[in-house]
Amino acid sequence: MTAPGTPATPGLERAAARATARRGAWLAAPGALYLLLFFLLPMAILVVYSFGTRTATGRTLLEGWNLESYRRLFDDVVVRVMWRSLWLAVLTTVICLIVAYPFAYYIATRTARLRNLLLVLVMVPFWTNFLVRTYAWRVILGRNGPLSTVADWLGFADVRLLFTETAIVIGLVYGFLPFMVLPLYASIERMDWTLLDAGRDLYASGWQAFRRITLPLTMPGVIAGVILTFIPSFGAYVTPEILGGAQTTMLGSYIQSQYLGVSDWPFGSALSFVIMALMLVGTVIYFRTGARTV
Amino acid sequence: MTTRAGLRPRGLMERLLAAHGWVVYVFFYAPIALLVVYSFNTGNRVNTFQGVGLRWYRAIGENEPLIAAIQNSLVVAIVSTVVATVIGTATALALERFRFRGRRAYDAVLYLPIIIPDITMAAMLLVFFVQVFQPIGINLSITTISISHIAFNIAFVAVVVRARLAGLDPVLEEAARDLYASRWQAFRRVTLPLIMPGVLAGGLLALTLSLDDVVITSFVSGPGSTTLPVYVFGLVRRGVTPLINAVSTVMLAASMVLVFSSLLLQRRRGT
Amino acid sequence: MEQPAVRLARVEKHFGDVVAVAGLDLDIVDGEFFSLLGPSGCGKTTTLRMIAGLEFPTAGAVEIYGEEMGLRPANKRPVNTVFQSYALFPHMTVRANVGFGLQMQDVGTAEIADRVGRVLDLVQLGGFEDRKPRQLSGGQQQRVALARALVNEPKVLLLDEPLGALDLKLRQAMQLELKALQERVGITFVYVTHDQEEALTMSDRIGVMSGGELLQVGTPEEIYEHPATRFVAEFIGETNFVPVTAAGPDVVALADGTRVPLAASHPAGTELTMTIRPEKVVLFPPGGEPGPPAVTLPGTVTRRVYLGNSLFYDVDLGAVVVRSRQENAPGAHHFAEGENVVAAWEAASAVALDQ
Numbered sequence: 001m002t003a004p005g006t007p008a009t010p011g012l013e014r015a016a017a018r019a020t021a022r023r024g025a026w027l028a029a030p031g032a033l034y035l036l037l038f039f040l041l042p043m044a045i046l047v048v049y050s051f052g053t054r055t056a057t058g059r060t061l062l063e064g065w066n067l068e069s070y071r072r073l074f075d076d077v078v079v080r081v082m083w084r085s086l087w088l089a090v091l092t093t094v095i096c097l098i099v100a101y102p103f104a105y106y107i108a109t110r111t112a113r114l115r116n117l118l119l120v121l122v123m124v125p126f127w128t129n130f131l132v133r134t135y136a137w138r139v140i141l142g143r144n145g146p147l148s149t150v151a152d153w154l155g156f157a158d159v160r161l162l163f164t165e166t167a168i169v170i171g172l173v174y175g176f177l178p179f180m181v182l183p184l185y186a187s188i189e190r191m192d193w194t195l196l197d198a199g200r201d202l203y204a205s206g207w208q209a210f211r212r213i214t215l216p217l218t219m220p221g222v223i224a225g226v227i228l229t230f231i232p233s234f235g236a237y238v239t240p241e242i243l244g245g246a247q248t249t250m251l252g253s254y255i256q257s258q259y260l261g262v263s264d265w266p267f268g269s270a271l272s273f274v275i276m277a278l279m280l281v282g283t284v285i286y287f288r289t290g291a292r293t294v
Numbered sequence: 295m296t297t298r299a300g301l302r303p304r305g306l307m308e309r310l311l312a313a314h315g316w317v318v319y320v321f322f323y324a325p326i327a328l329l330v331v332y333s334f335n336t337g338n339r340v341n342t343f344q345g346v347g348l349r350w351y352r353a354i355g356e357n358e359p360l361i362a363a364i365q366n367s368l369v370v371a372i373v374s375t376v377v378a379t380v381i382g383t384a385t386a387l388a389l390e391r392f393r394f395r396g397r398r399a400y401d402a403v404l405y406l407p408i409i410i411p412d413i414t415m416a417a418m419l420l421v422f423f424v425q426v427f428q429p430i431g432i433n434l435s436i437t438t439i440s441i442s443h444i445a446f447n448i449a450f451v452a453v454v455v456r457a458r459l460a461g462l463d464p465v466l467e468e469a470a471r472d473l474y475a476s477r478w479q480a481f482r483r484v485t486l487p488l489i490m491p492g493v494l495a496g497g498l499l500a501l502t503l504s505l506d507d508v509v510i511t512s513f514v515s516g517p518g519s520t521t522l523p524v525y526v527f528g529l530v531r532r533g534v535t536p537l538i539n540a541v542s543t544v545m546l547a548a549s550m551v552l553v554f555s556s557l558l559l560q561r562r563r564g565t
Numbered sequence: 566m567e568q569p570a571v572r573l574a575r576v577e578k579h580f581g582d583v584v585a586v587a588g589l590d591l592d593i594v595d596g597e598f599f600s601l602l603g604p605s606g607c608g609k610t611t612t613l614r615m616i617a618g619l620e621f622p623t624a625g626a627v628e629i630y631g632e633e634m635g636l637r638p639a640n641k642r643p644v645n646t647v648f649q650s651y652a653l654f655p656h657m658t659v660r661a662n663v664g665f666g667l668q669m670q671d672v673g674t675a676e677i678a679d680r681v682g683r684v685l686d687l688v689q690l691g692g693f694e695d696r697k698p699r700q701l702s703g704g705q706q707q708r709v710a711l712a713r714a715l716v717n718e719p720k721v722l723l724l725d726e727p728l729g730a731l732d733l734k735l736r737q738a739m740q741l742e743l744k745a746l747q748e749r750v751g752i753t754f755v756y757v758t759h760d761q762e763e764a765l766t767m768s769d770r771i772g773v774m775s776g777g778e779l780l781q782v783g784t785p786e787e788i789y790e791h792p793a794t795r796f797v798a799e800f801i802g803e804t805n806f807v808p809v810t811a812a813g814p815d816v817v818a819l820a821d822g823t824r825v826p827l828a829a830s831h832p833a834g835t836e837l838t839m840t841i842r843p844e845k846v847v848l849f850p851p852g853g854e855p856g857p858p859a860v861t862l863p864g865t866v867t868r869r870v871y872l873g874n875s876l877f878y879d880v881d882l883g884a885v886v887v888r889s890r891q892e893n894a895p896g897a898h899h900f901a902e903g904e905n906v907v908a909a910w911e912a913a914s915a916v917a918l919d920q
Contacts, residue, residue: 046421137325
């Protein structure tokens with residue numbers, strides 16, 4: 001029994017903290033090991049491959065590291081593909097944002113029961129297979145498809161809709177619109193609506209209230225939606241393959257052909273790595289600047 | 295609540311928003327509806343109706359590679375969902391409730407599989423399997439597909455479960471401990487039941503992502519190990535036939551059943 | 566001497582650079598209702614959590630009935646906690662909540678049912694067994710939390726501001742109920758609160774904390790009548806602070822030099838603060854005041870506030886303005902603003918403070 005005034009027992013807190021840390025580490029270990037082995041290691045191997053050389057038979061030579069593949073990134077062909085991917089992704093993202101914001105706003109301003117129903121109706125296409133949804137547009141935009149028929153009626157003879165950049169954008173917008181709607185909705189729904197009351201009390205018009213209060217407050221949702229839409233659009237593979245043509249190659253298809261077509265793995269790896277790095281850097285920058293406006 | 299309803303844009307604005315909403319919903323559903331309608335076309339061409347019937351649905355049953363692909367999809371989806379859900383939940387718990395060295399780094403790395411483009415992940419895994427697995431005799435197969443699906447699903451499950459966990463007041467677990475529960479008992483009797491909706495949501499997400507995946511699977515699957523979406527993808531590239539419409543409709547129906555049953559489950563649990 | 570229910574020996578808690586609890590020494594007597602009283606952030610909740618085993622001290626030892634707790638986690642300590650937010654398990658019924666601790670201790674099903682039934686009767690919630698927490702009012706939830714802790718018959722019951730979320734009338738009723746319960750059950754209660762009236766109402770002894778330090782421990786009367794520090798005097802009830810200077814044994818001088826008796830043995834010239842409660846300052850019309858040994862000073866009423874059951878006056882004595890509180894008794898003379906009065910108090914009613 002210790003009487004008051006005896007020297008303190010040190011270290012209990014530290015011992016307890018260490019025990020907790022050990023338990024936490026054990027819990028985190030399976031996931032960490034898995035990702036180390038099947039994610040980080042593959043990434044490292046990818047980078048190594050990007051420094052390799054393609055032999056005449058399409059195999060990869062890892063001896064003799066060089067930056068040849070990275071130099072080729074600046075070739076005309078590659079640059080054109082990159083710009084096209086960038087342009088189409090930006091277009092898709094902007095269209096999605098413009099369409100999704102009023103839509104999300106509308107849903108967020110309904111009564112609770114209606115909101116849930118409307119959300120489920122948005123989620124249902126989202127939960128169905130992406131491939132199937134893109135294929136639907138292949139049918140619609142096809143030579144004898146409904147849109148073509150309508151165009152014929154209206155007098156536009158033989159309009160080429162399929163295998164164009166327009167088709168790709170339509171497909172991308174269709175595929176990724178829910179990715180823009182959901183974060184926007186979450187952000188709008190969470191907003192403190194009494195702030196708009198305050199704005200009105202301070203003589204703001206509807207538009208001013210939106211621009212100065214609602215928009216800045218929902219910016220986190222905008223950022224999340226933009227990221228979730230732009231990144232997959234930039235690296236899209238399925239949509240351009242189904243709806244695009246030879247003239248509209250995007251990065252995704254281009255990279256795929258390096259691996260499973262031309263068998264130029266070093267070059268494919270360099271491309272894959274660069275696109276990933278670009279996305280990561282872009283995301284970080286966007287987060288930083290976006291966060292500051294909030 | 296009254297405030298929000300009171301801020302509904304009035305008059306013209308409200309009607310424009312509603313109209314816009316309708317247009318978007320039509321945009322969402324019309325293509326799907328069209329697809330389904332045309333699947334009942336008994337003719338050979340997709341766009342011109344030659345008769346109504348279940349010809350192409352029957353054709354699915356007779357298509358052996360298609361059946362094999364469906365089986366593969368299901369096996370991969372179930373395996374990867376179960377494994378990813380368990381590991382993802384453990385990871386979410388570790389990151390949210392514990393403090394250990396390297397936690398912040400792990401936190402950052404965990405988001406990578408979600409953010410990086412599919413195509414890069416596909417390439418990474420391909421070179422990995424070729425470089426590391428093939429020399430030891432494991433070829434591209436259902437195994438490699440499952441491994442790949444688990445790799446990206448862990449992150450998705452962890453994020454979903456973590457969100458649910460973050461909303462769970464840690465005082466509840468403290469109360470359990472105060473009432474003589476061991477750590478495992480506190481987890482099983484208090485934490486787990488309360489995060490179960492999140493775990494199920496994460497599992498459902500993993501299942502969907504696995505069943506949906508085209509890019510990564512097409513890179514890491516070998517001969518004889520095609521999954522349904524990859525097989526359909528191959529069909530689509532070769533040309534449009536009502537068979538694909540029929541397959542698509544079946545896939546759509548399956549997704550809907552999955553989603554609605556999960557929603558019903560959630561409603562019954564009172565979430 | 567009988568073993569203390571809880572002994573805290575030189576207990577310290579640091580969160581990084583922040584010192585939440587600084588070198589605390591405290592003995593809590595077996596069977597008493599002890600309150601830790603202080604403003605938010607003073608360390609009282611942290612101290613409670615260290616007794617419960619939800620936190621571990623950075624230094625120092627926690628003993629419960631003579632056993633040092635050391636690294637023993639919460640589930641191995643013979644104490645139970647009633648949390649501020651009640652922490653009822655939302656997915657369990659009242660019965661399952663209350664019986665949870667007993668289940669964890671592997672008590673038999675029949676016994677659990679019996680004890681749960683009895684404790685729910687004790688807190689007057691018999692019949693609520695099958696409800697879920699969200700179907701209960703705040704007061705009912707609070708009683709379930711109490712029952713859930715009591716049913717385990719802990720040696721010490723810890724309560725972390727359990728009445729904070731209730732409205733005034735309910736809170737006051739619950740205070741008396743809790744006190745009666747404690748007397749009936751006989752368990753040592755350690756009660757954390759920031760409400761000094763609550764502490765005064767229920768406690769056998771109070772420990773006043775501020776900034777992580779235990780400033781004074783004593784019965785409500787001791788703390789109220791003889792505050793040890795300026796903080797304690799100010800935190801409990803209302804008081805007057807009069808700056809004085811020591812001017813000899815048991816005499817101090819006001820700012821204008823007037824000498825006034827006060828129990829203080831500081832060297833002459835030391836600056837002190839004299840504190841006296843408003844209800845101890847009685848006002849008389851000039852000429853009607855009591856003589857020595859009462860301290861009397863002439864002054865003018867500068868403010869008068871009527872509160873229904875009492876009135877208070879601010880009286881300018883020249884050197885200082887003091888507040889006097891007067892009960893609204895039948896027949897008492899109420900003074901007006903501007904009226905000349907004489908303020909009087911017993912010298913023993915005032916306390917000298919160092920700050």
